[in-house]
Amino acid sequence: MKVINLLVGGPTANYPADLTQRAGDWVGADRGALRLVQRGITPKMVVGDFDSIDQQEFATVKAAFEGSVIVKPDQDHTDTQLAVKSIFERYAPDELHIYGATGGRLDHLLANVWLVLDPFFRRWAPKIKLIDRQNTVQYFLPGEYQLEKEADKRYLAFVPLMPMHLTLPDELYQLAAAHNDYPISWASNEFVGTSGHLSFDQGVLAVIQSCDAQPTD
Known part of the structure; x- marks a missing residue:
């Protein structure tokens, strides 16, 4: 089974304790990309408008791997939405496990939980899981x-x-x-x-x- 893990920008306190041991390739969205690199994980793709990290941090991310960097072109989609779209279109995983999608700002939480209600993303709903320290959705x-x-x-x-x-x-x-x-x-x-x-x-x-x-x- 092909699993892709996506780390987005939620609080690190909500990460599972064994985050870095999870099987599958990794993708980072915005600050999630930096947090992967800081944990010694090389993402195969990074996505976002990168407004939550500074230029030096972004340079650190780009220097850490040779994969794709997808810069969000507009504000019509969240970083997570663009990452999910890019992952399924490029890698067609059997499952997508999303970390860092809970905790912190409620507007971000709701956007992540409701992502599959968008008809564009609904086709992938059965393949998506949101995972944190206490919950699997x-x-x-x-x-x-x-x-x-x-x-x-x-x-x-x-x-x-x-x-x-x-x-x-x-x-x-x-x-x-x-x-x-x-x-x-x-x-x-x-x-x-x-x-x-x-x-x-x-x-x-x-x-x-x-x-x-x-x-x-």
Whole structure:
């Protein structure tokens, strides 16, 4: 399976502890490119308008690799959107794992979570995951699916992003064709065992596997 990892500009405190050991090639968006280089990771592509790093930092990024530099031509798209588009068009990965997309500014968080609602990006929704220290967000298009539990996660949330009828037949808290007219988070559900099933008829569904934060003291 071909995996591409994308690091965007969110707070480093939200990174998984094993970020640098994640399998797959890396792409950096704006400040994410600098953070990859600082961690000894050579990205195969960097993307953005680079307004969050200075000229010396940008020179450091360019000197660290020989791949593509894609400069965002306008403000109609976010750095993350341009990176996602460029990754799928150039590399056609089976999965795209996005890091640094959570925490910090709420407008950035919402733009990242809602990215797959844009019809242009929706075709890639099932291949995209947002990953941080506590959460994995994955997206589904209408159909029937089996979910596998991540070993370090306890909780499940089902988030209809568009109107749909959602069925959860074998989770701890079940639903039978429950209709939602607006986005809602069916939060704090759990697996019964190591897998579960879901089905829905239309729209886009986000599923979040999460764990409680570990104490820092």
